[in-house]
Amino acid sequence: MAKVSASEKRRIWGLFCVFLCLMMVVICALAYYQLIRGSEYKEKAIEQQTRDQLVEAKRGQIYDRNMKVLAQSASCEDVMVNPRQIQSAVRKQELRRAAALTEGKPFEEEDVREKVVRALVDTLGVNEEFVRKEISLDYASRRIKKKVEPSVANRLREMDLTGVFFVETTKRYYPYSSFASHVIGFAGDDGNGLEGLEKMLDNTLSGTAGRIQVIQDVNNNLTPYEYENYIAPEDGNGVVLTIDEVIQHYVEKYLEEAYNLYNIRNGAAAIVMDPNTGEILAMAVEPNFDLNSPRSVDPQVKLNVMGLKEDGTEYTDGEYLNKVWRNKAVVDSYEPGSTFKSIVAASAIEAGVINPATESFNCTGAKRVSVHTIHCHKRAGHGQETFTQALENSCNPAFMEIGAKLGYKKFREYYEAFGFTSKTDFVLPGESKGIFFSESNFNEAELATSSFGQGFQITPLQMVTAFSAVVNGGKLLKPQLIKAYTDSSGNVIENVETVVVREVISENTSRVMRAALESVVANGTGNAAYVDGYRIGGKTGTSEKQPRGSGKKIASFVGFAPADDPQLVCLLLLDEPGGNLTGGGAIAAPAVGKILADSLEYLGYEPTYTDNSEDEIEVPATIGMTTWDAKKLIESSGLNVSIQGEGVIVTNQLPKGTSRIAKESLVILYTEATEEIKVEIPSFMGMTQKQATEKAKELNLNIVISGGGMHDEVTDDMVVISQSTPQGTMVMPGSVITVDFANNTDEFYFDANTAG
């Protein structure tokens, strides 16, 4: 066998060279793709392989001033499915089923799809049809249910379901549900603050989300290369509010009580401020809402709050929620009415245009201003009165005179100085700054009505801030809702300092005003705010809403306590009272009195009583005595007796032994043979003292008269503003009912005929 020839050898080496050349091309291509354009292709590959997953930061907590938690975030999980994975598992199972069928073996696997559907429907309570639709889609990831408790998610996890996975997230809880709802606000499902502080402090609370870069395959399944790029989330900071949980509770309790009792039609609001620091200790608005389900609407509640539209149809849920979420104390402006007299008085004293010690006014029941005749609420007139008496009486002509003395320019100056022309720069959303006359429109008549708080609009927050300046020695403070900021674990990192905006009046003027305002409660129209044992000052207000003559009013009261060293200022306003009681002195003052008294007691101020109950007599205990002995004993202590039934032994008595009642009240003795006769309690509301006493006598009931301020002087123009036992209750004859009296003065005055 011959060896290969030289020519063949050449050809073969030639072919080898061609091969090597082609391999060089391959190497060049490798170099081109890997070295020259490598980074570009790598980028494209990474782009398709990776997916950024956000890791939610934990939202910061909101605390009250004593670090009670008002809002917190807890971990929970979204339940997700991977429809593609489920579909592929179902297909594989079908193949196995078919294989088993052809081989004649039994097929006992649980149906993959049915297992997933059953588990999701049973555990999460979601709609079965919805689940079936979602898992039939051509997606790698669909959400089945948001914000599931970890325990529920773990139950699903234990079932080891194909294509079901979980995404960690957080849920916002408000432990006190509707508590301080307008202050705290709420955050949406995505964790963004939507209302209140949750909205305004969103940046502080929300923190910074972290990121996980995960590497996934074509079907979005995770590959083993997890957490390649992990940026930890920064949890949000916490916020400590100036709100005191206890005081807020008192405010909400008494505000709700008044809101329901006086049939308030357009909402109510109350603010408690520490006049020395500007800190808001409580801020409540009625109607309120549950922060844990801010969007839920009870149709009956909606109807009660909103009524019907003019055409008889119901308001929509959206309109209702807009109204309910609205923070009336900050967003809505109102005409303050007579509460504003405190500001006018302070301005006039500070400006030196009146001398509170010597000034005297003469009220004839009306005052002519330009072409208008403006009446006092007391048509007969208050006659001669001092400055303090004018404030006690809330006398309109006197204050028109004070306003006139102050003059347009000074009035405007002090109006601005007390902060009524600017926003307080408050931390809650939607603050308005009120409306005042333009310079050219501020004439004699406008000055006159402005002097008793009509014609312009301010916000409740402005009012309480300005009133604090009147009683705290003259400093206008910036209202604060935030006391401090904390880190994510609750350690204080920044305290918020008190901000003095300006000094408006002197300490001296402030002292005079404190005394005069205390007198309003002790002796004047604000007597319903009087609480035995505490020194409370304040000013009533009843303003007529626009349009004039509609009869719609706003009743309000602004009070402070203790009168010698103010620690609390409280403003409470009731918008459109619908009952027969509409005066601020009658319906707002009692609530403010109770709020201040309860709060002072909570803050450690002991009540100091002065004994002024000498007219009351202790009822002797007579149960078990013979009727004859009992009658003799009771009559000897100055009370009247009535015996019910034919028996000889007293089995019961009303009022009970040792309780104290007015002399000459009736004590009813029951004997063993008494037939049970009960009396229905009537409504005493709006009656004068004389009417109430007669009515009680008629029904064999005992009434205890209360109210009338420090001196318990119930005057003829006072009416019943509350009774201890509600109307319609069945009681034994002789039962004691306490009725409270107060002024129900309507402190507004436009004469329909003369007012332009």
Add this chain to the structure above:
Amino acid sequence: MAKNSDKDNIVPMKRKKRSLGILDVDFILLFTVLVLLVTGLTMLFSTTSATNMSSGKVYAPIIKQSGIALVGLVLMFMISTFVNYKTLKRYSGIAYIAIAIMMILVAFIGLDSHGARRQIALPFIGSLQPSEFSKYIMIICLATRFSMVKKSEIKTWKELFTQLAIIGVPVAICLLLQRHASAALVHLFVGGVMLIAVGADLKKLIPVGLLGGAGIFGVIMATGFRVDRITGFLNQSADVQGNNWQATQAIYAVGSGGLFGLGLGNGRQKYSYLPEAENDYIFAIVGEELGFIGSLFVVLLFCIVIWRGITIALNCKDTFGTYTAFGITVLIGFQVLINMCVVLRLIPSTGMQLPLFSLGGSSMLVTLIGFGILLAISRENLRK
């Protein structure tokens, strides 16, 4: 390696008598093949561990492939040590007829895969792809024919047609019955190169080749078989999600590797982005995980294999040995070249496996047997 043979020529006579040991073969080739085999199996494990992750059978493919490789290695050493390659000449005719019949049978009773039948099921082994064996049998058959023909007759029409017939039968079966274009192409190319090398009359071969090429092209176009691959190749930016998906993903993988690669086992494209990553596209995973350095290393190893193959062919004392060795070398070289060109998007996708790397028992077995024959020839070359 002319030098080697000169050196061998002056070896003292007494060494002729000494029987040759298991390593008295072309050591460079043996060593290179072993390195390639280990590299190939490692890359295959890296790839199949990802592609089979969803089914949970991470180890099954690599265990099977390693087992076959072990069998292949044993066969390779047995052939190189105990078989005198010249005996192959005697059985080449029978083997040729047998494999042709087998391939025809497979086209009708084989395992159905994507509408084509190319494999037969065998007990214990699993499946076997006769066309892989057919390539080697055709080479041996052609070499036998070349060794029989006289120099003067080699350029005659009659001889040319005889040789073309040897090539044509498996090509026709692959193309028409098995719809296996890449196998047909391999047969055609290897046969054609062997004809050129042996000194066929190019004036006759070229027109016949053009005619045959036109015919094959016509068949491909007429049956609409894999035309999409060609059109896709010609318009690479279009249809990235569809026809060009695989090619694009291969380039993403190769490009991601950069100079040093993502590291062994760290590739991401094998996670269902790159279809057939463990098969025709395993070189893309080499590029992604081992980078330019690693890919170059593999390319150079294959170049060494081809260089040694050519050397063995040229050092052989007889025509049959020369052309058998040459044919096997061309076959390996062609497969490597086409596979790499496909991965690097230089030519359209053809379905060519990378020898010693791609998943597939028949290819692995037959490649190692082929190297066994090459080593057997090199052993005879040493025996002077």
